[in-house]
Amino acid sequence: MLLCIFTANACMDLPFDPDQCQPGLSVDCVIFGFHENDLKVLLLKLLQGNEWALPGGFVFLDENLDRAAIRVLHERTGLEKIFLQQFHAFGQVERSPVTHAARLVQEHSLHPGLQSWFEQRFITIGYYALVEYSQVEKPQPDYFSETCAWFPVRGLPHLMLDHQAIIERALQTVRFQLKYQPIGLNLLPEKFTMPELQALYETLLDQKLDRRNFQRKMLSYDVLIRTGEFRQGGAHKAPVLYAFDPVNYEQALRNGFRSVW
Amino acid sequence: MLLCIFTANACMDLPFDPDQCQPGLSVDCVIFGFHENDLKVLLLKLLQGNEWALPGGFVFLDENLDRAAIRVLHERTGLEKIFLQQFHAFGQVERSPVTHAARLVQEHSLHPGLQSWFEQRFITIGYYALVEYSQVEKPQPDYFSETCAWFPVRGLPHLMLDHQAIIERALQTVRFQLKYQPIGLNLLPEKFTMPELQALYETLLDQKLDRRNFQRKMLSYDVLIRTGEFRQGGAHKAPVLYAFDPVNYEQALRNGFRSVW
DNA sequence: ATATCTATGTGTCATAATGACACAATAATA
DNA sequence: TATTATTGTGTCATTATGACACATAGATAT
Numbered sequence: 278m279l280l281c282i283f284t285a286n287a288c289m290d291l292p293f294d295p296d297q298c299q300p301g302l303s304v305d306c307v308i309f310g311f312h313e314n315d316l317k318v319l320l321l322k323l324l325q326g327n328e329w330a331l332p333g334g335f336v337f338l339d340e341n342l343d344r345a346a347i348r349v350l351h352e353r354t355g356l357e358k359i360f361l362q363q364f365h366a367f368g369q370v371e372r373s374p375v376t377h378a379a380r381l382v383q384e385h386s387l388h389p390g391l392q393s394w395f396e397q398r399f400i401t402i403g404y405y406a407l408v409e410y411s412q413v414e415k416p417q418p419d420y421f422s423e424t425c426a427w428f429p430v431r432g433l434p435h436l437m438l439d440h441q442a443i444i445e446r447a448l449q450t451v452r453f454q455l456k457y458q459p460i461g462l463n464l465l466p467e468k469f470t471m472p473e474l475q476a477l478y479e480t481l482l483d484q485k486l487d488r489r490n491f492q493r494k495m496l497s498y499d500v501l502i503r504t505g506e507f508r509q510g511g512a513h514k515a516p517v518l519y520a521f522d523p524v525n526y527e528q529a530l531r532n533g534f535r536s537v538w
Numbered sequence: 539m540l541l542c543i544f545t546a547n548a549c550m551d552l553p554f555d556p557d558q559c560q561p562g563l564s565v566d567c568v569i570f571g572f573h574e575n576d577l578k579v580l581l582l583k584l585l586q587g588n589e590w591a592l593p594g595g596f597v598f599l600d601e602n603l604d605r606a607a608i609r610v611l612h613e614r615t616g617l618e619k620i621f622l623q624q625f626h627a628f629g630q631v632e633r634s635p636v637t638h639a640a641r642l643v644q645e646h647s648l649h650p651g652l653q654s655w656f657e658q659r660f661i662t663i664g665y666y667a668l669v670e671y672s673q674v675e676k677p678q679p680d681y682f683s684e685t686c687a688w689f690p691v692r693g694l695p696h697l698m699l700d701h702q703a704i705i706e707r708a709l710q711t712v713r714f715q716l717k718y719q720p721i722g723l724n725l726l727p728e729k730f731t732m733p734e735l736q737a738l739y740e741t742l743l744d745q746k747l748d749r750r751n752f753q754r755k756m757l758s759y760d761v762l763i764r765t766g767e768f769r770q771g772g773a774h775k776a777p778v779l780y781a782f783d784p785v786n787y788e789q790a791l792r793n794g795f796r797s798v799w
Numbered sequence: 800a801t802a803t804c805t806a807t808g809t810g811t812c813a814t815a816a817t818g819a820c821a822c823a824a825t826a827a828t829a
Numbered sequence: 830t831a832t833t834a835t836t837g838t839g840t841c842a843t844t845a846t847g848a849c850a851c852a853t854a855g856a857t858a859t
Contacts, residue, residue: 731836732836732837733835733836749835749836749837750837750838750839753837753838754838772835772836773833773834773835774833774834774835774836775834775835775836775837776836777835777836777837778836778837
């Protein structure tokens, strides 16, 4: 009975009109969050099967590419004005096997007319987002998924299609940018301690850093402001709370930390 | 008369079958060359109108995205095994106005059935290539263009659609990568002098560099080999000829020149 | 109360990288 | 043979980096 209701519903209330979408094109978002000294990625569990997937969606014909990514991010996390950056277009032929499409149509009891839509070859544009974990109140699954949850990047579940590779590449991009551009404004709360910032770097780089040299370097970049407050309640000496200087941070984002020439 | 022949021809011998191409998707290549101490870009002059365009093409349904870019590059330059890198997906709605499509169909006297193909909204994936100018014997125009020529990046003609912006972004990407990764292997001849290498850097950065510090830094990267030969025939002291060390160069490409951490 | 433990804040030193510059060597030309 | 312009190499002060030591302050144990 339940299945019947679902079936009827599914055939009628598709959350998008394929005729209004750019054919063969999708966007996928690798949404990174930082929690308990661990880098997490937001994933969706598909309704059927035991696979997880990146939050993604199609691009409306009258919608800019970036806008589509922003929409997906907003629909899943409720967040707006987030650091979101395109990092790669994935266009291997093998990445959209017909078998996958057929399963989708069957399992969702979609109108057979939609089969051709899902059987298309898809190119996907990868975006990565850096969000503040605690600000994502209740991640929302989409039409094709039942749950939405954070996973540590070092312990990902089985992923749909080439989504594992997409995450790898996003991580690689973040790691590279970390070396030359500031990071943290979108991953950390407004006020944070130097050890917390260092933990973020160590997690992303997967490498221990010297506490004292790290602080010296970060301060030399001139993007941090000492708030004058301290994080109380810890088991030890109360560390200084810092905040990012928005102007200098933006400037460092544009120009990079230090030109070699 | 000529028009008639052309018309008939055009309707029959389209160089691609739209049904075999990924809809609404193209690749565009920003092909950089270095000649007479100037950075050049390879452009195509459209058959009608006074506009120029980047070499580009459509993506066959059974063709990987990267492969399509390689094909375009090969068709225009005859070159293979070239440094070619995807750098951005351009997906603004306004970038493919219908007026442009209509003009294309009309001017090429294409079969009206093709009008819908060209009226689609297109997303294009931008690639940039670094090629050795002298190795491009005779650049070949494509089906929609009459000539193919190099232009200095500081003196570009009027360009189709958003191709100006695409070049800007490619240039920006190259400039950024220049700071952290080796460059030159694909832009310079096999053997080159230090002043020639410096000229490449100065052109790309649009900035004068100190001769002595430049040499010290380049040598410190350990990607250059002294061939032991000299460039003879110049008006002055014969400069040493260098070549790139393929192994170290590749490694530097992967890892970047110098990790900050 | 006092000692202890541990994370945090700050400083020092040797080494390496960088920026600014000077002088010697050499090939063509006058 | 002198001149000129370009290339090759070196020096020095300044700055950045890596490795490390010690002082400080909250919480807990005695």
